[in-house]
Amino acid sequence: MTITVDRPAEHEATQRRNPRELVSPQTFTKLVTYIVEHQRVTRPYAERVIEQTLIYLKAVCGNHGVRLVPDISVDPGWHAFLMHTIEYAQSSRITTADGACTTSRSCSKTSPPAQPCSAPSATTRHRLPR
Template identity: 35%
Template sequence: MTIALQHPVGTTNPAALVDSQVTDRLVRRITADHPEISEPTARRIVGQAAAFVAASGRYPGQSLAPSQLVDYGWHAFILHTVDYARFCSQTVGGFVHHVPTDEGDETPGQARATRERTLAAIRAAGYTVDEELWPDLAKCTQCHAGCTDSPKNS
């Protein structure tokens, strides 16, 4: 995969992408749905979710995937559809869809390669990566049937 740099690598704090009122709403949602997550960590998650969505919109077709923690932020954002649609439009010029993978589509070593590709895309888009929030990839196989925060897995 080749990604052309449009911004200096890692120069933009992704938390600055999301309006503070929207961030507050998303943080409340994340901490309500996941009481084990502290408010400061939820704020970091919102920033990384924003960076992930922005990179996904800038590099469509690259098969990027969030970490489990970042997936919590993305799902919270998607639930606030007006805010999410506005963010996508302003940040990448169009809606970034959530397209889960089917069970069994993953091959050995693919998760590591996908993680590295995702982090490279976020950096190439000019956003700082919070490595502590990316220890793994989410197992998001079917929304409301297997996503990390679906009722089935709660």
């Protein structure tokens, strides 16, 4: 029996990238600091929250038509990102391979390249467990 992979090997390599590469180091630090100050958590925990938030947003942008719900620990990171609107708008690396976000009704394959993802809005806010 032969088993084949539907996706090329390059796809696997991109799946294992560091989520911090999706935003600038300055943006990552700013978001982590915001989480530390507003959620009263440790810096390592805040870093993991932002990393998971970036993974979630990338997944939303790459899975058009699939409803993905963030974990309770991701919600504060997403909120922090939305509170930093300039950085959120400049997060062009959180898109599909062709540079277009395909998550919401307003984004499509015809969107201009480097359009930031317009992920669905959060409906509830949760505090991180301590």
